[in-house]
Amino acid sequence: xxxxxxxxxxxxxxxxxxxxxxxxxxxxxxxxxxxxxxxxxxxxxxxxxxxxxxxxxxxxxxxxxxxxxxxxxxxxxxxxxxxxxxxxxxxxxxxxxxxxxxxxxxxxxxxxxxxxxxxxxxxxxxxxxxxxxxxxxxxxxxxxxxxxxxxxxxxxxxxxxxxxxxxxxxxxxxxxxxxxxxxxxxxxxxxxx
Amino acid sequence: xxxxxxxxxxxxxxxxxxxxxxxxxxxxxxxxxxxxxxxxxxxxxxxxxxxxxxxxxxxxxxxxxxxxxxxxxxxxxxxxxxxxxxxxxxxxxxxxxxxxxxxxxxxxxxxxxxxxxxxxxxxxxxxxxxxxxxxxxxxxxxxxxxxxxxxxxxxxxxxxxxxxxxxxxxxxxxxxxxxxxxxxxxxxxxxxx
DNA sequence: TCCAAACTAACGAACGATCGTCAGTTATAT
DNA sequence: ATATAACTGACGATCGTTCGTTAGTTTGGA
Numbered sequence: 240x241x242x243x244x245x246x247x248x249x250x251x252x253x254x255x256x257x258x259x260x261x262x263x264x265x266x267x268x269x270x271x272x273x274x275x276x277x278x279x280x281x282x283x284x285x286x287x288x289x290x291x292x293x294x295x296x297x298x299x300x301x302x303x304x305x306x307x308x309x310x311x312x313x314x315x316x317x318x319x320x321x322x323x324x325x326x327x328x329x330x331x332x333x334x335x336x337x338x339x340x341x342x343x344x345x346x347x348x349x350x351x352x353x354x355x356x357x358x359x360x361x362x363x364x365x366x367x368x369x370x371x372x373x374x375x376x377x378x379x380x381x382x383x384x385x386x387x388x389x390x391x392x393x394x395x396x397x398x399x400x401x402x403x404x405x406x407x408x409x410x411x412x413x414x415x416x417x418x419x420x421x422x423x424x425x426x427x428x429x430x431x432x
Numbered sequence: 433x434x435x436x437x438x439x440x441x442x443x444x445x446x447x448x449x450x451x452x453x454x455x456x457x458x459x460x461x462x463x464x465x466x467x468x469x470x471x472x473x474x475x476x477x478x479x480x481x482x483x484x485x486x487x488x489x490x491x492x493x494x495x496x497x498x499x500x501x502x503x504x505x506x507x508x509x510x511x512x513x514x515x516x517x518x519x520x521x522x523x524x525x526x527x528x529x530x531x532x533x534x535x536x537x538x539x540x541x542x543x544x545x546x547x548x549x550x551x552x553x554x555x556x557x558x559x560x561x562x563x564x565x566x567x568x569x570x571x572x573x574x575x576x577x578x579x580x581x582x583x584x585x586x587x588x589x590x591x592x593x594x595x596x597x598x599x600x601x602x603x604x605x606x607x608x609x610x611x612x613x614x615x616x617x618x619x620x621x622x623x624x625x
Numbered sequence: 626t627c628c629a630a631a632c633t634a635a636c637g638a639a640c641g642a643t644c645g646t647c648a649g650t651t652a653t654a655t
Numbered sequence: 656a657t658a659t660a661a662c663t664g665a666c667g668a669t670c671g672t673t674c675g676t677t678a679g680t681t682t683g684g685a
Contacts, residue, residue, distance in 0.1 A: 241634080256541055259453030263671065274671080276635050284671065344599050345534055348449055358600065392613035399596045400589035406537050407551065420585035428621030434660080456645065465661065467645080472660050477645065632681070643670070651662065 242280050244270040247334070249291050254338040258288060258347035285350065292342060295335035296357050300364065302329055307368050315376045316430070319394060320422060326398055327414070330405045340402055366391060383432045390429045397421045435473050437463040440527070442484050447531040451481060451540035478543065485535060488528035489550050493557065495522055500561050508569045509623070512587060513615060519591055520607070523598045533595055562587060576625045583622045590614045 248269035252261035263274040263284060281287040306325050310318045330336045346354035373387035373394075384390055404417045441462035445454035456477060460467040474480040499518050503511045523529045539547035566580035566587075577583055597610045 257450050257452060257538060259450060260541070262669075264669080272634095273636065275637080275673085278672075279634050341538055344596075345450065345538060348453070355600070388609070389613045389616055392610050393617035396593035396610060396614040397589065399593045403537075403592045403596065407548075416581070417585050417589060420582045421589040423582055424586035424621035425617055426621070427624060428617035428619070431620060431624050455643075457643080466663085468647085468663085469661050471646075627685090629684095630682080633679080634677105635679100636675105636677075638674085638676105640673075641671100644668080645666105646668105647664105647666075649663090649665105651660105653658100653660080655656100655658085 245277060245280060246291050246294065249287050250334055250338050253288065253291065254334065254341060289353065292354065292357060295339040296361055298335045299339050300361050303365055312372060315382055316426060323401055323418060323422065326401055327405065330402065366395060369394060382429045384429060393425060397425050434463065438470060438473060439484050439487065442480050443527050443531050446481065446484065447527065447534060482546065485547065485550060488532040489554055491528045492532050493554050496558055505565060505568065508575055509619060516594055516611060516615065519594055520598065523595065559584060559588060575622045577622060586618060590618050
């Protein structure tokens, strides 16, 4: 479908150059048509951007929810580390993940409100899932602490760190080192009585 | 000085709209002159950008180095937590810090190489300082672990997390919660035998 | 089954606006 | 008078967008 080709090309250029730096003529050229033809499928640049954004959001959310659905949830060490690996995997082979990260941090100024709404929505949903898991693990005394909020936020922090490393530590070795270091310290911090 | 006013205005617009989204006419208008007048002080947009970038880098590096110079280095709990507070403080009252973060993550594509060079330089310098501190603390057995590299990278991770939170958790409360959570888990992870 | 109508997707041409940049000129201050 | 800094004016390029048109496809009624 030509419509999806346009979205994919837009995704690519938005990710590389940002909203302002990506031009419709470049995007159109990528799919072998003129920029005017984009208007047969989208109302304009903003519309194209927001549709790409929503697609990326859905993909991002779906794969993360799916992970926690299929996990047995009795072994936090395995499940949480597996989630970090999933994040890395998504980011490296999924164009949408990189796009999502960039726009979550630095959205086009005139669409900041709309983007922020989507970002908060997905962030809260993931956090709620994690918090339920941590509560169960705390109750089962397989990890230790006073409240599920602390390990949840700390783990979200580890995820953030990994994503940052994915953006600018182009060195694969350094990413692995950071992952191991953060994970080691985090796990000791929550598993110890 | 008009030259500094231009740099400050440029810093502001680069930070809000990114390199591509910031225009010389906006920047010039901010300081009350025409965009052509900028060429009396800078060779062009790239030159202006790179000068602003280097200023930001120096400010960023200087304040962090200064912190570790004036700290006594015998109490890691106080020193490290204090560093996190410094990062938050810098970010909130220093325009350059936000600019630096944005460009470190998403530099203008045609200047990516030049930006990356500066980013790696500062990153390595801070990391080297931290690693020496952690080595001393490990030797003094005030923290525990096998190698200084692990707590260093983990701490850098905490710093990254805080900066991310500074960018898009506009809620001050949420920032504080994340800081406390990350710090609590991190500190337990490295201080426990 | 056939023809006309409606719809779709792409096009060329052009719009006003803005972009970064350069050349030449004027004003200001030492 | 000399240098610096701001100006006016203009340059080609590109931006997002709109218009009217064309070709191809789908639809609906006779």
